[in-house]
Amino acid sequence: MVTASPVFFLIKDFVKTEEATGTVFAILLSVGSIAMIAANFTGGFLADRIGRKRVIALGAAVLVPSLFAYSIVPSAFWIIPVYFVHMFSMSMFQPAFAAFVADLSTVSSRGKAFGHFNLFWIGSTVPAPLVGGFLADTVGLRFPFSLGALISLLAVIGSFGLVEISGRTPAPEGDGQVETEAEKTLMPFVTVMLIFGVMNFLTGILNGMISPLIRLYCVFKLGVSATELGLVYSLGSGLVTTLVQIPGGRLTDTVGRKPLMLLSLLGVPFVITMAYTSSVSEFILASAGLVAFGNLSAPAYYAWLMDLVPSRKRARVSGLTNAITGVGVFIGAPLLTWIYEYQPSIVIPFIATSVPWIVQVPLILKLKETKQPKAT
Numbered sequence: 001m002v003t004a005s006p007v008f009f010l011i012k013d014f015v016k017t018e019e020a021t022g023t024v025f026a027i028l029l030s031v032g033s034i035a036m037i038a039a040n041f042t043g044g045f046l047a048d049r050i051g052r053k054r055v056i057a058l059g060a061a062v063l064v065p066s067l068f069a070y071s072i073v074p075s076a077f078w079i080i081p082v083y084f085v086h087m088f089s090m091s092m093f094q095p096a097f098a099a100f101v102a103d104l105s106t107v108s109s110r111g112k113a114f115g116h117f118n119l120f121w122i123g124s125t126v127p128a129p130l131v132g133g134f135l136a137d138t139v140g141l142r143f144p145f146s147l148g149a150l151i152s153l154l155a156v157i158g159s160f161g162l163v164e165i166s167g168r169t170p171a172p173e174g175d176g177q178v179e180t181e182a183e184k185t186l187m188p189f190v191t192v193m194l195i196f197g198v199m200n201f202l203t204g205i206l207n208g209m210i211s212p213l214i215r216l217y218c219v220f221k222l223g224v225s226a227t228e229l230g231l232v233y234s235l236g237s238g239l240v241t242t243l244v245q246i247p248g249g250r251l252t253d254t255v256g257r258k259p260l261m262l263l264s265l266l267g268v269p270f271v272i273t274m275a276y277t278s279s280v281s282e283f284i285l286a287s288a289g290l291v292a293f294g295n296l297s298a299p300a301y302y303a304w305l306m307d308l309v310p311s312r313k314r315a316r317v318s319g320l321t322n323a324i325t326g327v328g329v330f331i332g333a334p335l336l337t338w339i340y341e342y343q344p345s346i347v348i349p350f351i352a353t354s355v356p357w358i359v360q361v362p363l364i365l366k367l368k369e370t371k372q373p374k375a376t
Contacts, residue, residue: 115249
């Protein structure tokens with residue numbers, strides 16, 4: 001509700017020009033990636049040491065004041081530290097959530113489990129960007145941040161209802177811990193971490209480039225309002241991502257992790273197509289194609305990684321790989337700003353953005369499939 005549209009327009013309101021807006025937003029993404037790196041290391045380690053539930057509650061508690069702070073910042077400079085705390089709190093509990101889902105599922109159902117989890121987690125991004133943009137245009141640019149703080153307070157209360165499941169305690173029947181220990185012998189742990197680490201680094205570069213590029217293109221090339229930018233993220237991203245989670249999870253468990261990961265590459269042509277759009281509706285359609293294929297493999301990715309690591313290490317491994325993604329974002333955001341500023345054609349930044357996606361293919365092929373064949 002706040003990051004898709006209001007944060008970008010808040011920066012634009014302070015600095016006014018296209019160049020300054022792009023530069024500050026790129027700095028913001030880089031600062032956010034540093035927060036993401038630190039939070040994932042911290043959150044992953046703590047979730048394995050003190051429990052998933054406590055880390056989730058702590059992250060949600062820190063999120064509340066960070067969102068409210070946006071509504072009172074006096075300049076673009078102060079947005080930067082506020083964004084750091086915001087992203088730190090958001091990233092802190094992500095490894096705990098991933099470990100929670102993996103602890104409560106088996107290898108044969110883990111894709112479905114992550115698909116259903118993502119359905120609710122990502123489903124909130126369908127109305128949120130549109131609501132945030134609409135409120136920024138109608139009520140006031142600062143209002144969505146105060147409302148977001150209130151909603152986050154409800155999340156803090158809700159976190160107390162979680163039931164702790166951890167690899168450090170005796171595993172309940174069916175949680176998949178025994179299967180995971182067996183599956184991880186398919187590949188050495190160091191090899192798994194190396195491959196997933198490089199993949200996450202490339203994904204981080206991709207995310208770091210595409211995030212400012214979408215906003216810059218929509219706001220300064222297509223001339224969209226805050227509401228329209230929210231609509232781009234609601235329909236072209238949130239809705240499509242939500243719709244593909246269940247089929248993505250089921251396909252992960254039936255055809256395997258590797259085929260789904262490779263299928264996601266069909267989203268690359270849609271990245272290039274974005275550069276040729278001339279209206280909001282066209283951009284939403286191109287974005288929908290990109291997001292549909294790109295996020296169909298989300299359950300496969302998480303299930304695959306969790307298959308190959310033991311329960312007692314899941315949260316810290318999730319935190320480490322997410323932190324590596326943050327390193328990629330840190331590099332990708334300023335790289336895109338430089339390409340965007342000096343490109344002779346608007347198509348070039350979109351082509352450059354697709355490169356980190358394509359070069360992951362050899363890494364995906366290197367990983368061993370973990371889906372268990374069904375008994376006949």
